[in-house]
Amino acid sequence: MxxxxxxxxxxxxxxxxxxxxxxxxxxxxxxxxxxxxxxxxxxxxxxxxxxxxxxxxxxxxxxxxxxxxxxxxxxxxxxxxxxxxxxxxxxxxxxxxxxxxxxxxxxxxxxxxxxxxxxxxxxxxxxxxxxxxxxxxxxxxxxxxxxxxxxxxxxxxxxxxxxxxxxxxxxxxxxxxxxxxxxxxxxxxxxxxxxxxxxxxxxxxxxxxxxxxRPYYDLPESLAMQTIEVSATVKDVVSVPKGQSAGYSAAFVAAEDTTLAICDIGYGNGILRTRSKHKVMINQKTFPIAVLMMSHLMVKVDTSVSIGDRVYLYNDTLRLDYFTHKGVGAFSEQMASLNHQTFKITNIPLSE
Ligand SMILES: Cc1ncc(COP(=O)(O)O)c(C=O)c1O
CATH class of the missing domain: 3.20.20.10 (Alanine racemase)
Structure with a gap:
């Protein structure tokens, strides 16, 4: 997927x-x-x-x-x-x-x-x-x-x-x-x-x-309902022994034996580079991003993560306004960069 x-x-x-x-x-x-x-x-x-x-x-x-x-x-x-x-x-x-x-x-x-x-x-x-x-x-x-x-x-x-x-x-x-x-x-x-x-x-x-x-973060969360979700799939799980690298030009170097989840999303989808400084969510647990590439994301995971799991970059917990607060970019920057053509778009429609 x-x-x-x-x-x-x-x-x-x-x-x-x-x-x-x-x-x-x-x-x-x-x-x-x-x-x-x-x-x-x-x-x-x-x-x-x-x-x-x-x-x-x-x-x-x-x-x-x-x-x-x-x-x-x-x-x-x-x-x-x-x-x-x-x-x-x-x-x-x-x-x-x-x-x-x-x-x-x-x-x-x-x-x-x-x-x-x-x-x-x-x-x-x-x-x-x-x-x-x-x-x-x-x-x-x-x-x-x-x-x-x-x-x-x-x-x-x-x-x-x-x-x-x-x-x-x-x-x-x-x-x-x-x-x-x-x-x-x-x-x-x-x-x-x-x-x-x-x-x-x-x-x-x-x-x-x-x-x-929320335009600023000290407002109550209940004032604003997150209206988008961005996710991708874990396509592979690889082991990187201590001292070895992953990604182009050794973008990531393993300080210890590391497991990386390789996910099918990247800056080509419009994920901002600033976003990669913060965590993603897989199976309700959060994990740091190791490398952001054009079509791939490498995530430092543990043994609970398997091929086929979904990785979330934005959802009800990983909110756009949280990332604005963390300096990723304004809501409009995070939204405007998302490249619709590279996503499968789904919609939760208006109820009758
Ligand atoms: C002229 C004008 N009015 C209103 C807005 C809405 O601002 P906000 O998204 O901060 O509510 C914008 C957004 O850029 C704007 O350019």
Whole structure:
């Protein structure tokens, strides 16, 4: 058998519902829904009651619109494909004043969200006054405003407080217009879990927590249900006497007589090299990885392990958020690297 990537769509639904029940969610589905699979994720989120979707990719936005003509589909990145945006009722992020001046004649009939740049320094208006200029000119159909915090996930960095203050000042300047807006959104998962929904805001804009991962580790595990599992098969068990090596260029040298399980998964499947610094699970016991190769993993095991056993790299115990905490990489990095083509994909579907 080959390596298996299992998505738990039912849990994704339950996770999303637990969020949407508390307040409205714009769910971020960029990058093929954080590589969960757009259609799989969309069906779960939709069933959970979420009706607002955000992506950076126009093709994904068009796909989302084709599923339902009543939802809000927000393009987080700027685009000049005005006809497509209009035709598919995709809300466009207006990235700055220069874009506005250059294209304002083309934006008729397109719903617009203005974005404030803040400390992320990606896209965005530099000041609230610039944003107010656009409101005052009354040329556009403005349905939303937003910002994105660069430091919400950094609990020890007080720049989150500065970005919140900056954003609060923007809301003060735009106060006369706030009642006209359907969407005022700023908070990613970490910001929401730290502060709850901010006053005057209509939605959170959630990624990781909607997918079942805690953005920071001191939150209770019960807040987030792991929604994927990655496993492979032990294809061979070899003995490496003390002093001998295994792997290319003696990647592993046995300090003592060692038993290695050779498993059919590797970095070719998208397993991050940082992940190989941590244990895997076989028959409910954890074992360290000795070598990560393109198609193989060598695991230091004991005599309890046999050919045909399953080796787990991610499951309910080996959680994505645990490995983020251990420095393996952000949830999105661990997920985005998984190479679907190299896995047998299975899904635990939505229950009826
Ligand atoms: C603009 C924007 N909003 C929201 C999110 C969701 O963030 P998180 O996954 O931390 O909830 C992202 C993720 O990258 C984003 O780029």
């Amino acid at each position: 080959t390596a298996i990537l299992t998505f738990n769509q039912q849990r994704l639904f339950e996770q999303a519902r637990s969020l949407q029940e508390k307040q409205d969610v714009i769910v971020v589905v960029k990058n093929n829904a954080y590589n969960f699979g757009m259609e799989r994720a969309y069906r779960a989120f939709y069933k959970a009651g979420i009706r607002s979707y955000a992506t950076t990719n126009l093709e994904e936005a068009v796909w989302l619109r084709k599923q339902d003509d009543q939802t809000t589909v927000l393009l987080l990145d700027p685009s000049t494909e005005f006809d497509i945006l209009r035709e598919h009722d995709i809300s466009l992020t207006l990235p700055n004043l220069a874009f506005y001046h250059q294209y304002k004649e083309h934006l008729e009939g397109i719903k617009i969200h203005l974005v404030f740049k803040n400390l992320l320094n990606r896209f965005g208006f530099d000041t609230a006054d610039e944003m107010k200029t656009v409101f005052d000119e009354q040329l556009l159909t403005i349905t939303g405003i937003w910002t994105h915090f660069a430091f919400a996930d950094e609990l020890l960095d007080n720049r989150y407080e500065i970005e919140k203050e900056n954003w609060s000042n923007v809301l003060t300047v735009l106060e006369p217009y706030l009642d006209t807006l359907t969407f005022i959104h700023a908070q990613n998962s970490a910001s929401y879990l730290r502060d709850g929904l901010f006053d005057q805001h209509t939605h959170i804009r959630a990624g990781v927590i909607a997918y079942g991962t």
